[in-house]
Amino acid sequence: MLQAFYPAPTPASLRRARSERPEYFAAGVLIGHSGDKLQLPDGRIWDLIFSVGSPAARWIAIDVTDQGAGGGGDDPFALEEGPLVPIDEETTIGPPLERDFEGLVARGLGDLTGSDDRLAAAGAAVVEVDGGADIDRSYDELLEPANRAHVGMRAALDLDDPSELIDATNHHDGEINAGTGDYNEPPPPDDPEPDPGEPPNGGDDGGKPPKEL
16 A cells, blocks of 8 residues: 555655555554554554665565564454555556567558659659759859959949049039138127016006005
């Protein structure tokens, strides 16, 4: 039961199993410094964890009382056989192999039937194609005209002398400087500030309305 439901052999797993499935412990209590031993009501003590707390820990069931493994008679608190049996650790569990390797290989080779003929036909087509002649023809039709046009354009650029354009541009400085003199004039005078005039009623009363009589 412990191996089937509690794979980690620890005192915590043992306490959990004792609380969840008490019928498997025959009214025994967990004792010991680490809580890895089970004491039955008749006084017998069973060690349930081998090398507790170490990587080599595993579930065991060893009688460690002074009475020995036999117990001196029938066990009045014998456990009933449960629905599960311990798993053999040497047994390899996996899916059933309904197909053998030879059958798989035979079916795979059957799918490749006729592939040699298809590969031979494709190879013959590659050999028959004159790729070099096609490349030369494309080069003559497309790249050679573009190359000639590029050479002609470079020659035209070499014949074009930009010195006259540069000289004309340099003479523009005098014209620009002469034109800026037309705008060197003093700014116009500021407009005079407007006179706000006399306040209403013209007295010292701050423009208050006259009192009613």
